[in-house]
Amino acid sequence: MIGNGRAIARSAVPQLPQDEFLGGISAAVAGGARVAAFFGMLDPDPDAVGLVVVLADDRNARLHLGRTRVRGGAFDSLTPACPQVHLFEREIAEQYGLRPEGHPWLKPVRFHSAYRRGSEVFSGKDGKGPTIGVTDFYRVEGDEVHEVAVGPVHAGIIEPGHFRFQCHGENVFHLEISLGYQHRGVEQALRGGPDKRSLHYAETLAGDTTVGHTSAYCQVVEALARCQKTPRAQVLRGIALELERLANHVGDLGALANDVAFLPTAAYCGRLRGDFLNMTASLCGSRFGRGMIRPGGAGFDVDAARVRDLLARLDLAERDTTNAVELLWSTSSVMARFEETGVLAGEVAESLGLVGPAARACGLSRDVRHDHPSGIFRFAHIPLSTWSTGDVFARAYVRWLEVQRSIDFVREQLRSLPPGEARSRVKALAPDHVAVALAEGWRGELCHVALTDAAGRFERYKVVDPSFHNWTGLAYALRGQQISDFPLCNKSFNLSYCGHDL
């Protein structure tokens, strides 16, 4: 049991018999815990695979770790009783060739060869890994049922993914989302690190979440190196994280307006997103926060003149954003399209393990900044923003609430920057340790887990992007909807392909 951003010796993680391990996960989830990460790793015994779980106990701000060893290439799937592990189990099957027996939807996640030679659960041609886009797609049969297949190349400037709709007229019975097109092998490449590329992998796990993912990566490294950050470093990182949230949320509100053809807010927010990105560029030279988050603190510091400039820009952006966004709520044609579209019930969101604004829009009170605070969020509490209706409106409105809270936070922190260094030195990583870091990215919980070997190198590095939890939420939200509402529902989640595909 550890807190967010802490490390413990690997030997302190309970090594459980398989039944006890799997039963423990079910029991913990039934008791209100969430599965933040569940993954495989190579074992010294080539016939065995290690499994590791990180369970988040949000009420007590604790993280529970457990591990087991599986021999024989299979284990009993937890998914029928505990749906939130469904994609984790598919990932374990694909990466390490362990078959979760009884999994109701066992298909590839990213379509690549297994990391354990010769253990393919999903084999394609010549016994190699699966071929992208070739799988047993779900299909509804019937005279009046038709199928719509979209992607991987889409009509806009967006990432690749494949979507299959089973439709009856305009109504969608089911949407299947099949990804993996952005797979570039980052988790595997992180093994053996930290090296000169590791930090740049963290910055490019999802380009719109550079600050979030790099913060989680640095927290892991700092925990393993027992590095204390200065209060100033913590504040600078908090400011960068909230600016990232502001840019993305404001951009999303504009994109949602665009998808219901309300062009005023679409045009204004498109520009205002840039104003927030340019504030991040003022901090570190990059609109996406490249170079800002570094092990030991922040890559760039600010002086009084820069703070004054940022505060002035924040005031202007706040005024224009309020003006642009409030048009949405007072325009009946927008509200008619937002309300009761793409409704996701709170119970479904809970059982699927959704995170971030998508979960909070269904009334779930979960936010890493609140439940597992680290850094500046231990001292500056950002109120939790939730809504109960679970529709497109709720996902839009929660973003707007968060925009207001983040602006307040950034302003307050800029005005009270503590003195000190922006960055501390980071020593070598502790050998044979495990560290877990959670950070609330703008899409939700980012979870990074690192296990070091005897030399203090990453033996396994696990990344869980919020999109990994949330894609299935989008599929559910579309059930019973008109297919023409897909773009609007999709934008209301705005999930990451590259963060999922890694």
Add this chain to the structure above:
Amino acid sequence: MIDVIRARLRQGHRTMRYPDAPPPPLPDRFRGRPRIDSSKCQVGCSDCADACPTGAIDLRRDLQGAPRIDLGRCLFCTECASACPEGALGYGSDYRLAVRERSDLVVGEDEELRLADALQGRLRKLFGRSLKLRQVSAGGCNACELDVNVLNTVGWDLSRFGIQFVASPRHADGLLVTGALSQNMRLALQKTYDAVPAPKIVIAVGACAISGGPYIGHSEVANGVEGSLSVDLYIAGCPPHPLTILDGLLRLVGRLEGRRGVRAGAG
């Protein structure tokens, strides 16, 4: 309705006048084209090349180990500049990073960056005033896509130059490709390319599409589009700033010909 009109008045007209006026100011910490001062280099020192995460720096044997940078691999990160004990490397504010030949991206201190010249002949006649592009995202981090998209916002308004992104390759004059070309996107990219009617052009945007970027050497990617498609324009950066992308596109269609010294303002 009255609120919408009031908001319209308040938000004002925001489209920049560039290229008829200087482009919007870039942030003072912006990392544009790298600057090398090899007079500061110590003989035998390879700190910058050793620190570079993508192997973008090559030390020239002919010039006592002076560094030469492959802008097609450069992530514009801070590693080389921080590693150099003498301050011989840094970043300037020059945002112009688009070229027509891959080899033009490899530049040393004394070598001029040969910025892209315009399409000529039939292609210029066809695309100079109307260029429709299909964007294909093929294994990156989505930052390039986001900053390409920015060109469609009111501030940049790309369509005023006759350049637009279209939904179907059949309606396109060429592809704008981002990403390191994941193995899982190879077939889709080829099919999209094949679906574009000839004559067609290919634009590679960002370190990933040009060289593989942070993923150079991964078996999961093809180190960019080079070798799969013939590229007509390379726009370097990780990701390139929207102004860098716009500069490249305008150069290609000949919109910047005869304009000297269009540089970003300070600040």
